[in-house]
Amino acid sequence: MDVTGHNESAATDSPRAAASIRDVARVAGVSYQTVSRVINGHSSVSADARERVETAIGSLGYRPSRAARALAHGMENVVTVLTSNTSLFGYAQTLAGIEEAARTAGVRVAIRVLSSDDPDVVEAAVEQVSDPRSGAVIVLGFDRAGARALAALPAVVRASAAVESYVGRRAPKADNHRWTWFDDTVAAERATAHLLDLGHATVHHMAIPSSSTVGDRQRGWQRALRAVGAPVPPVIRPESWTTQAAHAAALEVLGSPEITAVLCGNDDQALGVLRAAHDLGLSVPGDLSVVGFDDIPGAPFFTPALTTVRFDFAGLGRRAFEVLGIGHDPKPEPSPIPQPTLIIRESSGPAATRRPTSKR
Amino acid sequence: MDVTGHNESAATDSPRAAASIRDVARVAGVSYQTVSRVINGHSSVSADARERVETAIGSLGYRPSRAARALAHGMENVVTVLTSNTSLFGYAQTLAGIEEAARTAGVRVAIRVLSSDDPDVVEAAVEQVSDPRSGAVIVLGFDRAGARALAALPAVVRASAAVESYVGRRAPKADNHRWTWFDDTVAAERATAHLLDLGHATVHHMAIPSSSTVGDRQRGWQRALRAVGAPVPPVIRPESWTTQAAHAAALEVLGSPEITAVLCGNDDQALGVLRAAHDLGLSVPGDLSVVGFDDIPGAPFFTPALTTVRFDFAGLGRRAFEVLGIGHDPKPEPSPIPQPTLIIRESSGPAATRRPTSKR
């Protein structure tokens, strides 16, 4: 690609093309098979031969060809992450965790975005990605598109050699996948209990749209309410998972003074709720307590700083990779699933009877 | 491929392994070369032969092997994105744009994270990635690590056939790369002018740490100030690009009442500044105007909603891919570089003399 006339490189001949295993063998005075053995750390190679091969590799700048290896081996040394989103904090962090683990293990990371949750689109993507020759697959199943991808996966992969991993909010039904997930139930339960402890008569819940009608977060929230005999109010359902939708939904419902605490599906929603409270002249946490999920980087700097549940998404991603058992020295026992932590900041406080007059 | 007992496919033998080009040829009654021609849309194939081949492909579920193609062709059909971060909005969106364009063009996207801006780390990553056989490379040069990667790239790539693209804040010096960047100078100039128009005597600037001591944003800011003869105050430099560092830096400097407007390096910093103003009892925009860069999704919902400059990162990413000229029908003329837009919201307003007493 470079047209400028540069170096003529080594004086030997024209090593224009990259050095191959046979070039190394010739220089080292051994057979190509011996070179292959050295590269792969095979045991039965004499110290003498090994050293000469390593020297030759260094002097030629030899690097094994992924393509050739993949062709011979029948599978690429790649893990493809199937996700519907790259920007949202949780997704991006999980991807970062996967990449880190994969990089350490010498495995390349590819990414394939699901452009919509249309079943046809999802199925096409899965079909494309689950060619056994194209390596392992990790599905980020945080949302509907991901859940559909997971559902489409088994049929395709059933008899193939492809290895796949599933990251999500809950354990999938099929047990032929290796999965990693957060204990959302406990997390939601704890966050709800925190609000109840502050004296709120009950806690409202704003849900993120999900494939399962009753998500794990919802379940934990209900469990906490029932544990203390608190009423279970209807779930607030914004039209989408955007901050804007949460803001709009909150503007509609926050009028009723009986809402004193809201457990939001994630921090982005919580931001919309905070803003809606501000728009309605409600003070947080004076009139309303708000709790989120995820602990996005901005959360500590919202006004008020957001109480939220922190998830170790990067740790989740690392584990999702580890369970695949591929790459350099795969761990027999992957790291444990990281547990969520409740981070209490300013947006949650003691319950106070709301003055209907405070609404302007 | 599939164990569930549907079709037994061809009665011939056991098509356990994936079908190859020669299998297709046998079924279609042509040579493997003809199959190759059909796959690649070569012209000189009779309609009859083409049809039989396509039928055979369908019935065998044939799919070409990336690995074999890469091996024969000498280069993989992959673009690797080299970046220091996956979570920050701008990075993630750019990645999304690249992925979208690449997906459309039938090119796989790989990602390689620079774990630090340590020159050794960066160089090792570049060295690894710029193997001409492993496809094209796109460097996200938004920060120091990216800039270093770019600097390391030419030396490695010089004699290789690798195609690379550079995405950044400014055009790199070397012109042997294909680059795409935002006009940060104009963007900063416009944002600064907006504040000056509101009557502010001058505008302070909080910079994001960058490789160039004088970034383009800084240049545009200065130009706008000089255009109206406003003084150029010293740049506020947080220790890092985090919201937390911006918050800390702002707490230190916002005490002086002569600061009435701050142009922040990005929205994350702006959030920290907003929060610092709140902590100091300053009203925004009453006492202080704050403007950011990027227009992250939360910006409209901050209190106050943030005035900021919107960048079309996804568009930038798409263009970065297009300039590589790879994949299906590469565009001869890539889309234009998207222009930034100033989005005026609540955090910027008319200048007012700050009452020193308002500081608590």
Added chain:
DNA sequence: GCCATGGATGTGACCGGTCACAATGAGTCA
């Protein structure tokens, strides 16, 4: 009727690794 032209098709070699198997030579044991 002859040869140039060109579309359609096939054959062999090759890309750079890996696997299966054979061959060599030294050391061990009966």
Added chain:
DNA sequence: TGACTCATTGTGACCGGTCACATCCATGGC
């Protein structure tokens, strides 16, 4: 000393495509 084991090394075929080149046949101009 012969048979056997075992470490070390080498050879050939193969993975699934692509490229370069040869071949075949139909057409058309002279």
